[in-house]
Amino acid sequence: MAANIMRDPIRIAVVGHVDHGKSTLIGRLLHDTGNLPDGKLAELKETSRRRGMPLEWSFALDSFQAERDQAVTIGTTQILLRTATRNYVIIDAPGHKEFLKNMLTGAAQADAAILVVDAVEGVSEQSRRHAYLLQLIGIRHVLVAINKMDLAGYRQDRFQAVRDEIVRYLSGIGLAAHLVLPVAARDGDNLTMPATTMPWHSGPTLLAALDNFAASPMPIELPLRLPVQNVYRIDKRRIIVGRIESGALRVGDELLFSPGNQTAAVKTIETWPPNAGPAEAKSGESIGITLDKPIFVERGDLASHVTDPPMLTHNFRARLFWFGRTRLTVGACYRAKLGTWVRSITVHSIDRVIDTDLLNSHEAPFVATHEVAEVTLRSQSLLALDDHRANPALGRFVLIDDHDAVAAGIISMEGLADERRAAVGAGNRFGTEHLLTAELRARRNGHRGAVVWFTGLPGAGKSTLAMEAERRLFLRGYQVYVLDGDNIRRGLNYDLGFSPADRVENIRRIGEMAALFADAGLIVITAFISPYISDRENARRAAKSSFHEIYIKADLATCERRDPKGLYKRARAGDIADFTGVSAPYEEPVNPDLVVDTASQPVEEAVRAILDYIEQNIVFNSTAAAVT
């Protein structure tokens, strides 16, 4: 095998302004290359006739009634095209501004792109924006088709004027077009056959130019990156699964897992049906591996070799395209997804907003829908990532707000420090102070220490469940203790009130103390509202991998009906300020380890779910847990 294996088929996105003829170009290309199935041409003629239109090639892709009635592409489509040379997937991306997220969805899957520009209308704002987005999401191979030359009288001077304008713009954003050619897509001119209508053009046809595109090779030469998708327990094996995004690994290689910084060697590469198993796996492969040591690994971790690891950081800079319906503002909190990890991030600063039309930039207090901006993002957790220029797959991310993707971006670490050394240093300091190891404590207790962090609205049932779980765990012989408002506020935190700052400090102390309890070998259950994600993330950071977040869930109406201490009533009456759920927000856990819904589950069922979780993940999982 060659070192670089080509992908088959090559994926081409067709982008550009609405009505510049993208779908028509694709429909006609499908026809002229013999890729329309039997009866399709007759069907297109019939559908066009019924709508009183001349033959509409775009109907080959615009299959929805709404698209045909308005003659506009809404969804992004992928369609196969076979030529004598090779196979293509043609991705039709809508040009309408309203459907930019569909355009982006289509283009993000592509290896190369055709930018379609109307010869009569010329380069529009949307042509430029699409070109800019191609560049932003990492597409480097671009071909420009100046379309509707028939309507421009097949004039060479018109072609040259539009060509010069688009080439100037592309070079301004660092994109070089492989070719700019004049076409009349409706008639097939210069698509697969040289057009007699434009004898002044001597370059290749669109199809010939496509056939000259080199497919992007798999990034085997880059350092190894294996985002962990999951860990399966099968028979006695713990199989770590994921897809190699770049590089290659061999049995025996020492792997480093970030951000935890644990290392272990690859023992086997697992396959099914079971056989000897390969000795090597390369980028693009979805694999399963076992390790020689029982280190704690989970979904979201990023495996690499010990040399050339990803960067570790709490901050990163990004250039992003914002397609959320609201504005992006400084201080706003979103979730970032990169590889297989998901983490909360806060917008630290908006460094500049870029005008994709004029290519200048300005400072702004917010980023509006469909704007491109450079921002600095900050996370409470340590993030494993790469600069986009060093490793595209681990240098790009999406932002999620509520349930929806709202931005796509690429990472620049220019001027920011790799925090790996500091992270490793802290780990060592912690580990060498004690002569007793966590293992020794776990062996005596029969289980590891852990922080089981309950969170939920007032009245959701946190204390009730915590006390009952504590009682039963104690009866089963576990070292367990509950921290709740009564035993904390009376002593340790007697000096704290209920101001926002005091609440943060209250939870911070509890988090740090719970981590010490866990370090001492106890299972500690905390029963606090702890309404803010950032506070809970701090507690998680203190306890590291022994932290388990359990969401005690109940809707506000149910909690308010229960109102065990009469607090909701007082809050509604205005006697209590900043009461969570009434006059202060509650931020639901993003990815809790367990959700217990007390509105629908009886207490007994809820307690049992909690006990099952603790036994499975803390008690019986001790051998697989982290080694500090």
Added chain:
Amino acid sequence: MNSYLDDLESRSIYILREAHAQVDPLGMLWSIGKDSNALLWMARKAFFGRVPFPVMQLDTGMELPDVYAFRDRIATEWGLDLHVEPCPPIETIDPKLPAASRAAARKTAGLKNLIARRGFRGILLGIRRDEQATRAKERVFSPRAADGTWDFRDQPAELWDQYKAEFPPGAHLRIHPLLHWREIDIWRYTKRENIPIVPLYFARDGLRYRSLGEKNITFPIRSTAATIDEIIAELETTTAPERAGRAMDHEAEDAFERLRSAGYM
């Protein structure tokens, strides 16, 4: 990675593992056809032999006898957690629908019942983009509203391999790990992996089923392809569409769009 089939397979396994990691409860529809057979095979690969979710057949009682025999044999041999969901009778389906669409809509109704009763948040399906124009517009993780309908106008952004797995209560996801496969790829893969297949795909007396559906609304095509190699050779040259033998696709210009918008697979 040795061939393009490995690349296709690797992408599908990645999607299966993402679905399993992010969506619970998760189930898979098995039509017993070539595509969902291949998908089921990849699920066994992805999870090292044991398919970790229920495998469900929407049964109208109208499948061909070979299909039922094949289903029962494979379910036992592969140790599947098989669930057969009977579809509501034709009388319960909107009589205004054209006949074949109405028959097909029984499966939509059966699927809705199944999802409602078992609370599935994700359903794995073996559909492909090259089968049909509205399927070409699908997302890999494709949300459906509480009533099962598909809002193709407002599909979520799906960038790189970041799939949207969260959504409001009541809605569910259709997850499509085979979207990027072509018909011919499925056959090449079936051959390479030696995956069992219902014999109805092979020509007998000059006819074979190219796309397998219920006996009342699916028709065999003229063909002499009696082995997988011959099917592959046939597909390399044919220009006939795959679903030509599916009656419900041809009742009106938008027949299949309407079926799918209402929740059909």
